[in-house]
Amino acid sequence: MMQDAVLSGKTALIIGASSGIGLSTANLFAEAGAKVHAAARRPEAIRAGAGDRPVTPHALDISDGEAVRRTVEEVGESDGIDVLVVAAGMNFPERRLEQLTPEKWDAMLSVNLSGAFYAVHAALPYLRASRGLCVLISSVSGRWPDASGPAYQSSKAGMTELAHAAGFEEHQNGVRFTAVLPGIVDTPILDNRPEPPPKEVRDAALKPEDVAQACFFLATLPPHAYVPELVMVPTALQALGKTSIATPPMRSGE
Template identity: 45%
Template sequence: MVRDITGQTVLIAGASSGMGRATALAAAAAGVNLILLGRNTDRLDETLTSARSAGRQARVSSVVADASDADVLADALKGIDLTAVDVLINSVGTNLMERTFDQLTPDSWAAMIQANLTAAFNLCRCFVPPMRLRGDGLIINISSVAARKPDRSGAAYQASKAGVLALNHAIMEEEWANGLRTTAILPGMTDTPLLDRRPSPVSTEVRSAALQPEDVAEACLFVMRLPRRAHVSELVIQPSRR
């Protein structure tokens, strides 16, 4: 039997678009109380409005912050009781147009690590201590199938997403005895704004075969609904047509 998640409080980072936005709408419809975090105020407001409409009985609020900046993130979260957050979902991520190894520079490499991996570290650093204090908590990090197998998504992207996967497993190894569970979700190609950042335009045919953000949202809800005795360390979800 699945666990009822109605009334749980979930913070979704990267809620402005793509998988984060889809997860926010699905969670709101399931009766979850949401704190939405993102950098783009206008897009975050759009997600907030849609989530409130989808979950009429749920409480939905938003926080504007760049998760890759530790000080900015900590300051933005000051007004939130972090011990009341049951689930952290990290859906922060980006990629470069100029992504091949020979195109990378020290600056672009550092920017990718900062945006994808350091943001995950900063978020977990904020939420692991209060979850440990209460003896319960779930962290879901959206990594990528690129963390597990070579592809053309770029060296910096693959390295940063592999880092998110390793970070996720390390936290679980250290914190399982304190009641924490961490799950890494590894999606394959998904029709999100990241496809618009590919060096070559993505055809309609390729997009139609890709996962949709709602598919990843359903994977997040599946993990959230599992009983506390169950732990999913990794969940790989890929398009059935490749």
């Protein structure tokens, strides 16, 4: 869907933008006139997914704190940062407590939680300068128990609280931090489930464009309006606190 150029003059940095929610958000923001910097480990996938939209790809592993700082500073020093969206995230197929190892735990937390901290921390001076917005794509899986696994759930609970705490500290500097908590979204991350969901569940799930629209809504609010948290679930599958439906089984919010 084409948006009016309501984001023209704004710069967005979107991390985790080579597929799914991050890529949809990058494309939507670019269509709305923003200057978009998009980062992930696969910049070629960003390029392919953005097509001829004005999106600048960056190769970045968000678990590398120094690399995150360099990329954020490169973008911030050249264009400033009005909106930071952290959509980088992962899960393992072997996710049950008995299957996790300290190495897997550390790997998950370093991407899903420490990576978000690295990005937020490095971007803070630029967000203060622009009185900008930071959106962390967390998950309902950090809010209630489901089958996405203790490491993933812990990382997402931490990410939500990172947004809350940062917003608590920074709102008087004009910086807004929003935790977006989607339920199940039909993206490639679902392929990593031990049993990837069947077509009827994917069909009823949220689409990445839905979550991108939520990010767009947040980015177009007037600066005096602050949404600390936004929960979005697929109508036919989930409700607040409900992660299971009778048929077909729907156990995880990812």
